[in-house]
Amino acid sequence: MSRTEISKYGEFGLIKHLTERFKNTNETTLKGVGDDAAVLDYRDKQALVTTDLLLEGVHFDLVYVPMKHLGYKAAVVNFSDIYAMNGQPKQITVSLGVSKRFSVEDLEELYAGIELACKTYGVDLIGGDTSASLTGLTISITCIGEAEKDKIVYRNGAKPNDLICVSGDLGSAYMGLQLLEREKIVFAANSEAQPDFEGKDYILQRQLKPEARKDIIKTLADKGIVPTSMMDISDGLSSELMHICSQSNVGCRIYEDKIPINYQAVVMAEELNMNIVTAALNGGEDYELLFTVSMDDYDKIVTMESVGIVGHTTKPELGLHLVGREGEEIELQAQGWNSLN
Amino acid sequence: MSRTEISKYGEFGLIKHLTERFKNTNETTLKGVGDDAAVLDYRDKQALVTTDLLLEGVHFDLVYVPMKHLGYKAAVVNFSDIYAMNGQPKQITVSLGVSKRFSVEDLEELYAGIELACKTYGVDLIGGDTSASLTGLTISITCIGEAEKDKIVYRNGAKPNDLICVSGDLGSAYMGLQLLEREKIVFAANSEAQPDFEGKDYILQRQLKPEARKDIIKTLADKGIVPTSMMDISDGLSSELMHICSQSNVGCRIYEDKIPINYQAVVMAEELNMNIVTAALNGGEDYELLFTVSMDDYDKIVTMESVGIVGHTTKPELGLHLVGREGEEIELQAQGWNSLN
Numbered sequence: 014m015s016r017t018e019i020s021k022y023g024e025f026g027l028i029k030h031l032t033e034r035f036k037n038t039n040e041t042t043l044k045g046v047g048d049d050a051a052v053l054d055y056r057d058k059q060a061l062v063t064t065d066l067l068l069e070g071v072h073f074d075l076v077y078v079p080m081k082h083l084g085y086k087a088a089v090v091n092f093s094d095i096y097a098m099n100g101q102p103k104q105i106t107v108s109l110g111v112s113k114r115f116s117v118e119d120l121e122e123l124y125a126g127i128e129l130a131c132k133t134y135g136v137d138l139i140g141g142d143t144s145a146s147l148t149g150l151t152i153s154i155t156c157i158g159e160a161e162k163d164k165i166v167y168r169n170g171a172k173p174n175d176l177i178c179v180s181g182d183l184g185s186a187y188m189g190l191q192l193l194e195r196e197k198i199v200f201a202a203n204s205e206a207q208p209d210f211e212g213k214d215y216i217l218q219r220q221l222k223p224e225a226r227k228d229i230i231k232t233l234a235d236k237g238i239v240p241t242s243m244m245d246i247s248d249g250l251s252s253e254l255m256h257i258c259s260q261s262n263v264g265c266r267i268y269e270d271k272i273p274i275n276y277q278a279v280v281m282a283e284e285l286n287m288n289i290v291t292a293a294l295n296g297g298e299d300y301e302l303l304f305t306v307s308m309d310d311y312d313k314i315v316t317m318e319s320v321g322i323v324g325h326t327t328k329p330e331l332g333l334h335l336v337g338r339e340g341e342e343i344e345l346q347a348q349g350w351n352s353l354n
Numbered sequence: 355m356s357r358t359e360i361s362k363y364g365e366f367g368l369i370k371h372l373t374e375r376f377k378n379t380n381e382t383t384l385k386g387v388g389d390d391a392a393v394l395d396y397r398d399k400q401a402l403v404t405t406d407l408l409l410e411g412v413h414f415d416l417v418y419v420p421m422k423h424l425g426y427k428a429a430v431v432n433f434s435d436i437y438a439m440n441g442q443p444k445q446i447t448v449s450l451g452v453s454k455r456f457s458v459e460d461l462e463e464l465y466a467g468i469e470l471a472c473k474t475y476g477v478d479l480i481g482g483d484t485s486a487s488l489t490g491l492t493i494s495i496t497c498i499g500e501a502e503k504d505k506i507v508y509r510n511g512a513k514p515n516d517l518i519c520v521s522g523d524l525g526s527a528y529m530g531l532q533l534l535e536r537e538k539i540v541f542a543a544n545s546e547a548q549p550d551f552e553g554k555d556y557i558l559q560r561q562l563k564p565e566a567r568k569d570i571i572k573t574l575a576d577k578g579i580v581p582t583s584m585m586d587i588s589d590g591l592s593s594e595l596m597h598i599c600s601q602s603n604v605g606c607r608i609y610e611d612k613i614p615i616n617y618q619a620v621v622m623a624e625e626l627n628m629n630i631v632t633a634a635l636n637g638g639e640d641y642e643l644l645f646t647v648s649m650d651d652y653d654k655i656v657t658m659e660s661v662g663i664v665g666h667t668t669k670p671e672l673g674l675h676l677v678g679r680e681g682e683e684i685e686l687q688a689q690g691w692n693s694l695n
Contacts, residue, residue, distance in 0.1 A: 043400065047601070048509050049438040049585055050404035050499065055396040059384065063391035064481055064496055066449035070488045097390040108407035108494055140405055147411045153449055153494035155405055158391065168389050244390050260388070 017117035028143050030117070031124045037137040039103045041159060044139075051139035053104060058159040063094035069149035077193045080119050082221045084126025087152050090247065092134050093225035093300045095158030097245035099166040099233070102225075104139045105131070108153040110146035123152075134227060164239060166304070171242040171261035175305035177324045178240075178314060180229045182273040183250055184289055187296025188281040189213075189220030195285070215277045223300045229320065230302075236313045243304035249295040250323075251345045253303050255333060261305075264331040265345075267324030269338050294335070294345075358458035369484050371458070372465045378478040380444045382500060385480075392480035394445060399500040404435035410490035418534045421460050423562045425467025428493050431588065433475050434566035434641045436499030438586035440507040440574070443499040443566075445480045446472070450494075451487035464493075475568060505580055507645070512583040512602035516646040518665045519581075519655060521570045523614040524591055525630055528637025529622040530554075530561030536626070556618045564641045570661065571643075577654045584645035590636040591664075592686045594644050596674060602646075605672040606686075608665030610679050635676070635686075 044052040095102040282289035385393040436443040623630035
């Protein structure tokens with residue numbers, strides 16, 4: 014692949030080059046890239062705003078993450094936050110800090126991933142900023158979405174005796190990361206070694222190309238369900254449940270045998286001699302939805318594809334517990350990803 | 355000053371600690387920090403969105419920039435982009451990447467500066483993200499503002515024979531930076547040396563604690579003037595004029611003797627044997643407003659405090675020129691700050 018130095022373009026030339034293919038498709042986007050600010054028209058809806066900062070070496074490792082996947086994931090994780098409010102993502106801004114190590118082609122790959130994510134989820138790129146960095150790659154994305162005021166779902170609306178639901182499966186993204194880390198070490202020891210990824214495609218995809226659960230939000234709306242609380246699972250089920258319980262002032266019981274786990278993740282955990290339930294509770298980056306619904310919605314929820322009921326909320330004084338396979342109660346602890354430790 | 359390690363707080367604890375003093379005051383802010391996304395109500399207005407990424411060693415040097423000033427400036431430069439659309443900034447999100455070099459007290463200072471800026475300009479902090487960084491400090495701010503649709507001013511609306519106006523003075527922030535760089539070198543050679551800042555307070559303030567021109571936007575509105583085009587001057591007058599001229603498809607003539615320059619900046623330029631006009635044209639970070647108005651608004655503009663007419667637009671085929679003191683015409687070139695070179 015050819016290598017074009019970033020200095021060939023100026024700052025304005027580079028951002029123009031990288032973004033000119035993007036077309037705005039949302040009627041709320043009145044003006045995108047190219048002025049001091051983008052202009053949005055949210056006349057009939059509420060606007061939702063979320064932001065994420067991703068730093069090389071902390072949030073991603075370019076040894077095994079292709080630039081296109083990184084761009085896709087960086088965008089999707091922001092969309093996930095908007096879905097977690099029961100909204101629809103509509104616009105993003107993307108700011109990059111890039112060191113001289115990166116070529117224009119690298120950034121084109123990154124933007125190709127962002128573009129694919131935008132197309133897949135119907136989101137417009139409306140602005141951003143590109144500047145030099147002394148070390149590595151920094152990606153800052155802000156996502157704006159829309160929601161109807163009475164449909165927005167916060168973290169603080171759960172009531173005792175609500176059903177606790179989870180979409181998809183948990184722990185797979187974390188096991189995918191463990192696999193990539195293992196192969197990185199193997200490769201460092203022997204650069205002739207070929208990575209051993211057979212039968213691991215699902216957990217790899219969960220780590221490298223996660224999706225946001227737009228489909229779940231749509232099905233909930235189609236069924237007329239408004240969750241009482243919701244968030245996306247980026248730091249592990251334990252940590253997110255603790256947020257919902259503390260903000261809603263409820264306790265919870267979740268059941269070990271109800272936690273949805275994929276077969277490939279189980280196999281990988283066995284290979285690595287890890288506990289898959291711990292990975293599901295505390296592993297990060299699943300980007301599934303955790304939500305609570307009223308018991309009245311039970312009949313609607315049990316027929317929903319890709320959604321499982323993992324437990325229920327309680328009065329706050331009963332605490333937060335995982336009920337094990339033998340009926341034992343284990344207090345939930347947040348051991349989620351904490352990049353500051 | 356005491357030093358509290360950031361690891362004492364977790365990620366959530368830290369952001370809560372840093373933001374809990376902030377109170378939302380805008381009616382468009384329905385929900386700020388604390389959920390997957392903030393919720394805004396822009397029912398009657400258009401929303402404006404702008405974003406900036408600031409990297410240590412590239413955009414700021416902590417050797418001479420106090421953390422509180424850095425926070426203030428990081429927020430204000432985003433507000434400036436919203437004013438440059440003829441809007442009012444209303445919300446910001448702040449994401450930080452911080453290495454272990456920084457203490458909680460450092461971040462408290464940074465947020466004290468952000469808080470002062472928010473209070474001064476009536477802006478709510480609605481979200482953000484704090485994570486570890488391997489090297490240095492990264493600050494990413496997104497600002498959302500509001501404007502009435504028919505009052506938004508873009509870069510592309512200038513017509514031939516409009517008046518070109520500039521607020522305040524130009525080149526002072528750049529001369530302040532030169533002064534700080536000089537004193538840094540002096541200090542590196544002799545750590546006993548005391549910085550020589552006498553009679554330099556204005557240019558230092560312009561560099562370390564710039565203000566956004568909220569006042570100019572208000573006066574324009576009071577006088578019933580809607581500029582035909584506008585942007586803020588962050589990369590130097592030349593570079594910004596070239597943006598307006600190319601997006602509006604006009605040429606321009608600006609007059610050297612009309613460019614507003616402060617006395618302290620002139621003195622500093624003489625001391626450093628630099629050309630102050632070059633600094634005014636190409637120095638960055640003034641955060642003044644550059645705008646064009648119809649000739650019909652001449653009477654209203656000439657009576658405006660802190661605004662000078664520096665020239666006029668022309669048909670595009672006449673090009674972009676600076677008319678010197680002897681009447682000579684010099685083609686304008688963008689030599690603005692370009693962090694990618």
